[in-house]
Amino acid sequence: MTPTIRTLHDDDLPAVLDLAVRAWAPVFASMRDVLAGSGVYEHFFPEWEPVQRRAVGQVCTATGHDVAVAVDGGRVAGFVAARADEAERLGEIVMLAVDPEFQRRGIGGALTRYAADGLAARGMAVAMVETGGDVGHAPARRTYERAGFTPMPVVRFFATLPITGNS
Structure with a gap:
């Protein structure tokens, strides 16, 4: 069935x-796994599920975000959220997720195209999306590359710091 x-x-x-x-x-x-031993993962995601639920809820209800869902067989199979910066004419796909039960059926690509088409219709000249370079993000990278996005290598470094003073 086509969603x-x-x-x-x-x-x-x-x-x-x-x-x-x-x-x-x-x-x-x-x-x-990538951040093991650094303390960084534990700092940002001590319990990732409630943090992620909150982040997704905020994105889905934020003013200025266009959020769409893919529905397959009466069930929500995935979602995409995008926003547009009219001044820069830059659109951004903020979040994309497909339920594991529905993955590898082209739904992520369809949602990506839907968001990009919506951004183009709003007058955006460029669309961007950020994702990780680790193994866990490999499916997302493939989805975006297949949709015509060009990767720009960026390296982001983190270090935990000792807490000093009374701040």
């Missing part, structure tokens, strides 16, 4: 939050 992509409805949010946790479990496991 239908439509604007997020309020009653879709619980399903989106649940699928986001399932979809990103391998991503967070990979980040934990």
